[in-house]
Amino acid sequence: MKIRTRSNFLAVALIAASLLFAAPSQAAPLPHPEGGQSAPVSARISISPPVHAHVRNQSIGPVFCASRIATCTDSQLTYTSLDDKGEVTGVTVYDDRVSQTTSPTGGSVQLKYELERISTAGNILSGNLVVSVGGGGSMSLLISPAAVYSVGTTSYVPPISPGVDGTHATLTGEIEPFDGTAISGFTFIDPSVVRCDTTVRATAGCVNPEVTPTFDMTGYPNITPNVVRYQAAGQPGAPGGVPLTKIPGEESDANRADGPCKAFPSPRPDGEQCDEYPFASTLEGGPTALADLVPATENRSQGGNINNFYFQNRVVPGDKFFVKVQ
Structure with missing residues (x-):
């Protein structure tokens, strides 16, 4: 959804062009x-x-x-x-x-x-x-x-x-x-x-859509070290670098179907789930993402937190955001 009167900062339009005052x-x-x-x-x-x-x-x-x-x-x-x-x-x-x-x-x-x-x-x-x-x-x-x-x-x-x-x-x-x-x-x-x-x-x-928010992923014992490694290998999202871009739900589903978790077919070890980065909910996710198996409880916690981050920052499709892991 989109309305923008101006993307740059707008000029002040005041009473008349002839208003010249002493300093x-x-x-x-x-x-x-x-x-x-x-x-x-x-x-x-x-x-x-x-x-x-x-x-x-x-x-x-x-x-x-x-x-x-x-x-x-x-x-x-x-x-x-x-x-x-x-x-x-x-x-x-x-x-x-x-x-x-x-x-x-x-x-x-x-x-x-x-x-x-x-x-x-x-x-x-x-x-x-x-x-x-x-x-x-x-x-x-x-x-x-x-x-x-x-x-x-x-x-x-x-x-x-x-x-x-x-x-x-x-x-x-x-x-x-x-x-x-x-x-x-x-x-x-x-x-x-x-x-x-x-x-x-x-x-x-x-x-305020002109401020790019940051999702804090520090503190996950297994997921955080994985994402540190993924970003070091060139995956986007680190603050100060190339941000991730939110996409609609149907595109997220396509990313999951074509993503790196195909390398971990079911049945997977008990209590483990596949976690991918960049997220399937981003434009950068999908076939070029990286993935590992992580504890299911940790993966569910991270999934809930990122959904809450999207809500609290009103991250809509097309919005950019960063991922902090260190």
């Missing part, structure tokens, strides 16, 4: 051109990559934490107040952080939006920044010179993805001054990716 270091008190200090009556927002961090894509902030169930992104938000003549009366710059937490056993995503003030100058229009998320959910954050730190949380439901790719959350924001009138807004697409599926189980679950 925070130049933001001194801003008098009205005709003298005096006018009260702000409107405002606008722009978002850009932070200047203090490495940027993975030049048009968006970096992903600074990532796991199969959590991602965090970092940008810079500039809040500019305007007077009734459209002149700038103040500028506040924030570190803008968005973090998402998914659940492999649930179809919703928890989202947290944080603003931490970096600098401020001039007369700022105070109000609430209301952020809404495509798929449902919204949150409100205080934005003003006095607000050194603001945080909002919400949840949303991404679409079910019909494949290995995922979707980016679209966030829309609107400034609500304390007089209650919405005067400006912004739209951007969060660079972190979420994929929800009903392929692994009928109940939807969500993960």
Whole structure:
């Protein structure tokens, strides 16, 4: 199953192309051109990559934490107040952080939006920044010179993805001054990716598909040394090397029929089963895999654990993963 709005990190699309603001270091008190200090009556927002961090894509902030169930992104938000003549009366710059937490056993995503003030100058229009998320959910954050730190949380439901790719959350924001009138807004697409599926189980679950999970096979007295030997002989799957690729069930059955366990025909010794690597449930399994007889109890335990790994990481056909044995 597959939906992907974009595979690369997406550019922030904000209010208008003409939003060019003074750099925070130049933001001194801003008098009205005709003298005096006018009260702000409107405002606008722009978002850009932070200047203090490495940027993975030049048009968006970096992903600074990532796991199969959590991602965090970092940008810079500039809040500019305007007077009734459209002149700038103040500028506040924030570190803008968005973090998402998914659940492999649930179809919703928890989202947290944080603003931490970096600098401020001039007369700022105070109000609430209301952020809404495509798929449902919204949150409100205080934005003003006095607000050194603001945080909002919400949840949303991404679409079910019909494949290995995922979707980016679209966030829309609107400034609500304390007089209650919405005067400006912004739209951007969060660079972190979420994929929800009903392929692994009928109940939807969500993960970050851009992180390749690792199945830990250390600790099996007989199977682990075998896989260490198989990987050393050139079989794929070791972390940092070529990953394995999950395949559908019917292809797994064909791999078992054509795989190396044919070299161990029944009847086999009591209490022993044939164990093959790479797994029959992977594209790399089948005729080129290697196999040995191992205790049946150990083989059943490993089989149950890998099925649980597929579930907890929502590994669908086409997904890559590694196998750790040392």
